[in-house]
Amino acid sequence: MKAAVKAFRKSVMKKGDKKKAESIHYSMEPQLSYSLIDQKTGQVKVLVGGRGQKQDDLALNRATSVKRQPGSTFKILSTYAPAIDTGSMTLATVFDDAPYQYENGQKVTNYVSTSYKGLTTVRDAIIDSNNIVAVKALTDLTPQVGFDFLQKLGFTTLVNNRVSTNGTYESDVNQSLALGGITDGVTNVELTAAYAAIANQGTYNTPVLYTTVKDSNGNVLLSNKKKSRKVIKKSTAWLLTNAMEDVVKKGTGRAAQLDSNMAVAAKTGTTSNNYDYWFCGYTPYYTASVWTGYDYNTSFDNDEDYHKVIWKKIMDRIISEKKQKVKSFPSNKNIKKAEICIKSGKKALPNVCSKDPEKSMVRTEYFASGTVPKDSCDAHIAVTFCLKSHLVAQKFCPDKFRYTKIFRVRPKHSSHKTDDEPYFLNIDINNKCNIHTEEWHQKKLEKKKKKQEEKLKKQQKQQQSGNDTTDTSINNIEKQIKKLLN
Ligand SMILES: [Zn+2]
Ligand SMILES: [Zn+2]
Known part of the structure; x- marks a missing residue:
């Protein structure tokens, strides 16, 4: 308190001034x-x-x-x-x-x-x-x-x-x-x-x-x-x-x-x-x-x-x-509106930033003209998974097993835990579906080929046996004709 009084004295008194009177009131x-x-x-x-x-x-x-x-x-x-x-x-x-x-x-x-x-x-x-x-x-x-x-x-x-x-x-x-x-x-x-x-x-x-x-x-x-x-x-x-x-x-x-x-x-x-x-x-x-x-x-x-x-x-x-008239603040013609993603501050990606796992991250923001973001969001990523393996889908995963999830992208050099943590992409996207592999695809093709071959064989066989039947009947007719002639 004394220091505050001293500081005030210093602020009002110039060099050579003398103190004639002083009154100090304290307030608790x-x-x-x-x-x-x-x-x-x-x-x-x-x-x-x-x-x-x-x-x-x-x-x-x-x-x-x-x-x-x-x-x-x-x-x-x-x-x-x-x-x-x-x-x-x-x-x-x-x-x-x-x-x-x-x-x-x-x-x-x-x-x-x-x-x-x-x-x-x-x-x-x-x-x-x-x-x-x-x-x-x-x-x-x-x-x-x-x-x-x-x-x-x-x-x-x-x-x-x-x-x-x-x-x-x-x-x-x-x-x-x-x-x-x-x-x-x-x-x-x-x-x-x-x-x-x-x-x-x-x-x-x-x-x-x-x-x-x-x-x-x-x-x-x-x-x-x-x-x-x-x-x-x-x-x-x-x-x-x-x-x-x-x-x-x-x-x-x-x-x-x-x-x-x-x-x-x-x-x-x-x-x-x-x-x-x-x-x-x-x-x-x-x-x-x-x-x-x-x-x-x-x-x-x-x-x-x-x-x-x-x-x-x-x-x-x-x-x-003062009976002041209710007013808004003055408008400005150099202000532009844009839909942005609040996790990147960039242009929102359609069907991605709005589908953030927490809630939609799309917001209308105002910008001075010339400063509206031109780049698209790089803080969100859509990843397609395979329902069979629950790993990232690869080209051979059938359409009926594919589903897409939206993640946030961890900022570069950030190793800290923040409220974004549960929504980050914490998996290796190179770890792809281990069921619908190239091998699986080849096997599937082979199986299909085999099936087709078998089908064809069956058809040929059927045709063959059909021919046999005709032959037999002709033989029979021939035999009967011979009988009659004798
Ligand atoms: Zn986004
Ligand atoms: Zn798959």
Whole structure:
């Protein structure tokens, strides 16, 4: 706690300043910060710097002055936004959710599940806030690209490279940037402004805390114009919004479903040891973030939905009091639809991907035009078996014994057990039916030949005996004629 007070003092006092008065209020309950921005203008409409009534001037404002770890809210900003925007990934891109380690050997763990989902699309990884997929995605994209993109999103508290007082090298350009594991953290208002850029179809506005300051005569002393810059394509913003709508509809953000049918997109974030709980989201009107936690890092195992409920209650009240018209997010003409297989992220194979042994893996996915997958699924395989041997059918197996089964294909170099395991092709497809072999086929042919030969022989014999009968009767007639003549 003392450290938190000291850090705050350091943040408000400049060199040479003297402390004249200080008042410290302790709260045994967790703290909170909240910001709300009009994404179109960048104007900060609400700032909540802590619990309860403001008691002091220059009091600690947790929304603007406190840096906290952003957790999984950073997955969208550090990883998926730049990855989709540069075209190196789509919402259909698949990563294997399987045991994985950072380059330093430390294990990457998923927050909720102890099992591994196996082949997972970026969309599903956003919905379920999958850590392993996010780290793998940033590793592919490179932490440098993610870090540079965060600079464009207006974050001023990231560490490029620094040597700490105890001599250790510190930098946020590393794989854990995917999960928001950074040196100092971010402020609520900067995090909200970054999300507001996605809500504003890819255009970032620097947060505007005031517009003009005038003196008593009406002369303008300070004027604060909106500063905007394009940070991602409209199509990227559309895709991220669409995936984050799913977070609220069916993912980790369900507790924030609004009372009205207003469109809502959001991302949750929880940091290691449950120190920080975040919820960042937006409607077509406003973008807001809520943070809860203790001023000094303390685990916090309460109902993990309550900050989402706070976010929802504030947004519901704004919608009803401001009589906001229920809207969807803006459409985008550069978005194309395609039927894909979610185990490969590629074009679904007819009658194969839909017949996955677990359930159909075919889904309609959205793509920025030009990024629709052209290749067909290579994560599924159809294998025909022989009913007699239960081995892979070969060319001599009769049609009436043939049946087909669909399997998933184990990703290359993967030896880990994931939820895909029971559905993998775990047999050697070169081990073919040992009944209907070449030998069997030859024997069958010979048997057929023999049968035909026998049949022919029989027929010939019958003909022969028929001839014999005729001969005999002729002989008889001849004998009778002879008798008569005598
Ligand atoms: Zn498939
Ligand atoms: Zn066979």
